[in-house]
Amino acid sequence: MLNIIELRRDLHQHPELGFTEYRTASIVVQTLKSLGYDVIYGQDAIDGESRRGLPSEKVLEESYQRALQHGADPDILAKMRGGYTGVVGILKGKHSGPTLAFRFDMDALPIVESKDDDHFPQQHEFVSHFPGNMHACAHDGHTTIGLGVAEALSQQDFTGTIKLIFQPAEEGVRGAYAMVEKGMLDDVDYLFCAHLGCEVPTGQLHGGTKGYLATTKLAAHFHGVASHAGATPEKGRNALLGAATALLNIHSIPRYSTGDTRINVGVLEGGTAANIIPEHARMIIETRSESEEVNSELEQRVRTIIEHSAGMHGLEYEVEIVGGAIPITCDEEMIQIAREEAVGIEGVHMIPEESAYSTGSEDASYMLRRVQENGGKATYMIIGGSNPAPHHHPKFDIEEAALPIGIEWFRRIALRILR
Amino acid sequence: MLNIIELRRDLHQHPELGFTEYRTASIVVQTLKSLGYDVIYGQDAIDGESRRGLPSEKVLEESYQRALQHGADPDILAKMRGGYTGVVGILKGKHSGPTLAFRFDMDALPIVESKDDDHFPQQHEFVSHFPGNMHACAHDGHTTIGLGVAEALSQQDFTGTIKLIFQPAEEGVRGAYAMVEKGMLDDVDYLFCAHLGCEVPTGQLHGGTKGYLATTKLAAHFHGVASHAGATPEKGRNALLGAATALLNIHSIPRYSTGDTRINVGVLEGGTAANIIPEHARMIIETRSESEEVNSELEQRVRTIIEHSAGMHGLEYEVEIVGGAIPITCDEEMIQIAREEAVGIEGVHMIPEESAYSTGSEDASYMLRRVQENGGKATYMIIGGSNPAPHHHPKFDIEEAALPIGIEWFRRIALRILR
Amino acid sequence: MLNIIELRRDLHQHPELGFTEYRTASIVVQTLKSLGYDVIYGQDAIDGESRRGLPSEKVLEESYQRALQHGADPDILAKMRGGYTGVVGILKGKHSGPTLAFRFDMDALPIVESKDDDHFPQQHEFVSHFPGNMHACAHDGHTTIGLGVAEALSQQDFTGTIKLIFQPAEEGVRGAYAMVEKGMLDDVDYLFCAHLGCEVPTGQLHGGTKGYLATTKLAAHFHGVASHAGATPEKGRNALLGAATALLNIHSIPRYSTGDTRINVGVLEGGTAANIIPEHARMIIETRSESEEVNSELEQRVRTIIEHSAGMHGLEYEVEIVGGAIPITCDEEMIQIAREEAVGIEGVHMIPEESAYSTGSEDASYMLRRVQENGGKATYMIIGGSNPAPHHHPKFDIEEAALPIGIEWFRRIALRILR
């Protein structure tokens, strides 16, 4: 039987960034197989072309080698090489019936974990072994809950099919879309997702969530012509002039009277030396809106500005989507089921009527959307976890008591839906 | 016989801006006719479509009415209505032979003339009667010399044909091109042009000139969509954002290692009210270069920047040429003839070997170019005139003693070429 | 007795822009005097230094002469010369008591009125006689109601003091502040303001209003150094470079998570000619926010950007406030009084419980604020007027049946407060 705490701490010590969750996903594959699940993973679980913000081949390979060194199963690993780190475990009940999916995300963040004495993982000696990476958003807990649920359900009778979806690269809203595009959600009738923490105390459970913004993350690349800045400046095509013009004009996109919007150029890098007309530049841009339609319009405006900032200076350019999410609408029926099944779980003391509220972004949104488009129903829940520091903070943590609560909640929901 | 001083002072009192030289040109037509010249003028002398920087119809009409009120011949005037103010006087000699052209420009500047006591026209009571306009570049003198030469040659025997070209709108380098495009220079074998003043003292004559820069003057118009800035900013298409972006990027066009260049956005105007997204904007831009080819490249860069500044903000736009000139290359043979004929003119005390040097621009350049392209020869001379203040200054003037010198010089050159 | 319809149509025919309401204000002064009011006007009613966005002396004087020509009383007019067009009429009751003020605005807009057959003023032959100006925001109706109320109250017994405030230059939110600064509101215990139209049908009356935004209108002037763009560009200090930089950066001021904001650079003008480094430039900027504090922060950001855009290019600059308004908070007690007194007025069929909502801006806000700061109470009401076209539209109009309703409403409120 799984030792939930040990598992969580092991994952916490080995935090892997988006699309490099080789070791984590290997453990998931191994565990699911040992529990009798059919397991789809590697290129079978994720559409390569639809992955957003994929790391460089160098980074992918270094992470791969690191996973090997840290004990991951080489055969399983081989199937995921190149950043194919999604896993789906399938368990069929005795009778045919609806398909119920749960989704768990596995990736960590590029944050240096605190080693202060008041940081729980430091006290208990399970801080990150991978310098610069940290599970600072509870995905170690999510993965643990996912495997805990896998175990719990493997010992139950039910009607229909269980699908446990372990997704890579939720940070930067990059990975869910590629599993959706691979069709992993196409046969799902009911989908439940959840997040641990979110400033909600342990023992409190929200059956639904509101407020997630549509967002698009774009990378723009400008390619000009280098030239000696003293000898022949007129022969250059200045990529930084194009990029700086784009930056100012992107920030000048107007406010919308129809609702809140956001625009940011988060990164701009270009040029090589004082005396060279800059040949290349690169920008990372983000748009957000309450409305998916307005967000698309913002994205289109950004693309237009980049196109013409490049054209103005005789530059070539590309724009690629490196992340994105859409708003989330939870089905009332699922929210109610979740709330009802929360009643009586040991340690649960509050089940608010109101949905939780967040202005963040979540790429599980694509999964909910696909299920709902096909006539299914879905919700996104919050599992309170008394986080002592905000998400993405070097001292972020969740109370481990929340883990068995989460497992039990998913188990009950599964049996309710598939009874 | 013409009273040169009176004529010059009358013209000085009635300064007319480019393409509105109705009164001036009427006097030229009348005088040439009275001296026996065939006179081509109005739409016969100038190609309407090729006029650059034409004033608005309102301005053209107001100037027309003013000329009527100030005694211009209504019949002559009628033929020039709408800004057709070029005149060509033709006189054929007894025998056929080459065609020799002289060119004189007639327009004034939008400058308020000084009424200080030390200003010669004020002392002698012939300052401008047309408020805000002034002959501050000696074109009143040029026109006077032109008519003086017309008179002097009407009494001479010669072989071939004399063509006296009186051009509008030299200021802003706008008018010569339209007379060239009408074909007025197509049959010319020899062309002499001259400028009075230019910081050269009375009695000094230069047979040629060097250094005139190629230049282009462009007007750009941006058309967006107005919208209430508070209620629906997202529905606007902001013409001023496009124009400001163009302005900064035009100034950022690189220096050229191949020689001096200049760029200026001289005017930017747009928008109507604080609370309206600006619908229209307008810019005036100037490029200059020692090299005609580089100037064309600068013009192309400006056009590209405007196109994409507009496209970036969803604007329509137009760019029109409102002025232009090319470099001047004087033929050595003509320079020598001019220098030789300067010898012995009363009042002339210096005939430098070197050509005069200026980094201004001159649209007579188009006339020289056309003659030279057809195998003819041409030069651009300087007639010293001891100007007490710089050109385009409210106290600019030229010493009237320079006028008979100029007339006599042109007369001698004509007889030398056409003997 | 006043003929309300005739009066309104006469005012409609003579629309005068902000601070040039010479004829309108003269009629107000004359009428109030004839009804027995003490009248304060000219420099006694308005603080000269506090007027925002005052027209040029030339415009002020031309409008003054026009008013003279259109029959305004020369003696009254003389006291208002120079743009002092505010009027206050004071009527004291038999016994001392509180001071109640009503405010009416008198100015028109720079809009060309429609002459289409379906436009009511055209059908009834009272369209604007002043080309380019139009009463397209119902201030002709406001002034008419004000004088109608003046007449109605002159025949009533009451306790305390009536103050009828006729303000100039509400458009552009420029005039109220100067009357407040002159102290006109300092002794006021109760203030009622109202607007006709606002997409509310005739017969519907709102006792209060919500949503008016804080706004600031700024004019920025940049002063550089002119220089010949070909000869000595390095000697110039380019005012348009500064202004274009300011424009782009003002538009780049971030969105606020605390509520809606707006930013616009509505006008930019600078430079004189293609070949001159631009010496001067001028911008008109507008900020808006739900929050007065955030609006101040936006104004401060705009000022900082202008300061440094100027400094960057060696320019001198000034920034002046040319308009402004603050949010409006209506006192619940006054709203209720207004709603109660609306009951039973002939023609009134609906008195909504909810306040009207608008995201415009109103400079009466300064008057409400001053009264409230002194412990008084105030509200801003809406008088439905079935406007067939939006405010500020060439076909804007209000149903004249709304005028007697408005007069009666104010009359009843006065007698309720001052009984």
Added chain:
Amino acid sequence: MLNIIELRRDLHQHPELGFTEYRTASIVVQTLKSLGYDVIYGQDAIDGESRRGLPSEKVLEESYQRALQHGADPDILAKMRGGYTGVVGILKGKHSGPTLAFRFDMDALPIVESKDDDHFPQQHEFVSHFPGNMHACAHDGHTTIGLGVAEALSQQDFTGTIKLIFQPAEEGVRGAYAMVEKGMLDDVDYLFCAHLGCEVPTGQLHGGTKGYLATTKLAAHFHGVASHAGATPEKGRNALLGAATALLNIHSIPRYSTGDTRINVGVLEGGTAANIIPEHARMIIETRSESEEVNSELEQRVRTIIEHSAGMHGLEYEVEIVGGAIPITCDEEMIQIAREEAVGIEGVHMIPEESAYSTGSEDASYMLRRVQENGGKATYMIIGGSNPAPHHHPKFDIEEAALPIGIEWFRRIALRILR
């Protein structure tokens, strides 16, 4: 006795970037000592604060370790730790007399050396062992000549003092200034510098040089405030908005009518992630001019633009000089001595009367200036070296036959000056 060819090839194989010439400088120190020179080096030879564009501590330390691994003397190395890689060798003659200095530069470039078969160092197996670094500007040859001269002069009688100055970080014009500021040139009466190659064939020697431009290289750092771009954009202070504004405005600095200028922003980098308001940005800027005064004016304009671009967005900033050079004026007397002493050197077949011409920049210029300011005399010579590819090219090389020519030339000049 030194094997010149072996020495040059060893240096070529171990190219070290500016301020990391640990191994190279160690060899110089060792050799000079073995020849009997007094050697000043480390912090005694270079002013730490005056070093421009010093690499990071990490880079300095890694290079230091690399030098250790490649056989540099640990004791000598220890004195240079931290980027103190300048060396001065002093040899006194039998009698007191003037001080003569020669200057040699030692650093390499961040260029990947060609391994093509037609590249001489590849053919002879001495291409760079340090990946990404290359001696592509002949400084390996300069150092070799310097040591060859040291050896040649150690066996000669002379009057006065020889000073051999080996400077770091000439690339980017960063190192000479710090040796000047340490006083290394203060007692020098005569200074000769030289460059190999420069498109001049082997056997041709120029006694002087003309045309080197004044230049300044600046690094600007902008520091703002990070904030979540979705949650609280208004709390950020956006370093990239400031930097982009600076970039556009720096490029908009006007052309100068007084002579050629150049401006470039070669590098811009800022921001960390799509959803964070960028906190930091960094720019590298370069100005150039024929005139030192105009170059100072350009630098001042750049500084002003940076100051106000920062101020506009509430940013802190610093600007530091990371490189610079001034024009070079060679003393006619020294040019003649150099030309006279070139006569008769084996392999020399051409000694042009004209100085060589280059529009590059050289930081030896600071050394010439210091000597000349103190009343001394100096020149900058060219030693032809038949380079098959341009300087800074992956296939750059110099003909090794030029090395003994250079050594002999310096030897003869020394004996002429110090005889």
